[in-house]
Amino acid sequence: MEARIDEQQAVIARLEAELAHSRKVFDRASEAAQIGVWECELADSSLRWTDVVYDIFELPRGSALDRGRTLECYPQATREALERIRSKAIEDRSGFCLDAEIVTMRGNRRWIRITASVECVDGEPVRIFGMKQDITAEKTAALRLRTMAEFDSLTGLANRSRFQAVIGGVAAEGVEAEGVAASAVGAVMLIDLDRFKDVNDDLGHIVGDDCLKEVGRRLALLRSRSDCVARIGGDEFAVVFGPQTAHAAALRLGAAVVRLMERPILVAGRRIHIGASVGIAFSQDGRGDALYGHADTALYAAKAAGRGTVRVFDGKVGDAVSPSGKGESRG
The missing domain is CATH 3.30.450.20 (PAS domain)
Known part of the structure; x- marks a missing residue:
């Protein structure tokens, strides 16, 4: 009988040791994970x-x-x-x-x-x-990847992919963009820097990049008044406004962008003068998928008019008007 009891106690002790070891392994694995x-x-x-x-x-x-x-x-x-x-x-x-x-x-x-x-x-x-x-x-890693995928590393503004998702309501992968509806666009403003090529050619790309960073900081002021502020090309930027933005307000902001870009940019002790031309297209039905081309038409007209101006697409391919109503032909 005593031998049987001793054998049972030995089995119990062994099982307790195995259980303690299992708990120790579990605790270590849990802590590691x-x-x-x-x-x-x-x-x-x-x-x-x-x-x-x-x-x-x-x-x-x-x-x-x-x-x-x-x-x-x-x-x-x-x-x-x-x-x-x-x-x-x-x-x-x-x-x-x-x-x-x-x-x-x-x-x-x-x-x-x-x-x-x-x-x-x-x-x-x-x-x-x-x-x-x-x-x-x-x-954190997912946020970093999203930032890399949707934001411009130089200026910190949204990139072209994010801009296209906002105006189309659909991301490049074919899924609905986060927080974006296809009918949520009121206007698209395109901004092209004037004389920026001269900066790169004469002063180098490092100075040019510093200028773009400052442009990004200035345009970031529009974030609170818009749905998206993006750098969509080398020296081209875009702003997307929601349908709640009045036409007059968008025009005032376009004029403000022109004035803002007229201010000299200080880089490495130099005062650099560039400028900007602005083209705006307003949505008639709340959809933004065709607005980029319309805003580009207006932007072309603004540059053809002498730069440093704002032009608005008037609803016909190839034509744009100034905020005052003066027509500009794409030629």
Whole structure:
């Protein structure tokens, strides 16, 4: 009998050692992957976290947890979305997955991926549990890739791809552009720098790049008044206005751009004078897919009129008018 008891105790000890080793491996893997496990009792909202979740929220490991305090780490919109899908999952006895931004207890911003499943007893939900993973690096990399894909590295403005997505409402991959509707365009303004080629030819491309950076800073002032400000070519820029922008307001902004570009640019102790011509096309039906060509017609007329001017497409291919109504033929 004693031998059998000793044998059973040896088996139990071996199993306990294996379990402890498994937990140690799991903890190390979870920490390496920045994945922690959490549970919430639905009866009293009490929480249980593994160490990695404490680390993600920058709370001391093992400290007392309060769900209400934890929810304060989420921005209001995210908190409302989390509560909504959590309630739905509990109602449906299912689960959910959500990427959410948090502000840790130390004030640092992080992105986490929450996965959850609802556990039921006799058909009634009793607890919700799952994993939380720190995906800040993943989100940062995705944002960097999006920035590279949609923004001009020299000026910081949107690039041609983003501009085309905005005026067409469809990205190059054929999916709807984020936050963009095909009927959301009121006007397109094209801006072409005058005498910029002379700067590159006479002073070099480094000075030319510095000039473009300053142009980008000046045009960035239009961001609050428009849907998109982009560099779409070497010295060509574009501004997209929503349908709420009045024609008169767009014309005033076009004239303001001309005046803004008349100011000298200081580069390496030099005062460089360039200038800009502006062409504007207004949408008749709220769609922007044809406006680029119309605005280009108006821009051509502005340059033909002596540069440093604003011209508006009048609705007929090949013609544009000045804001005062004087016609300009593309010739």
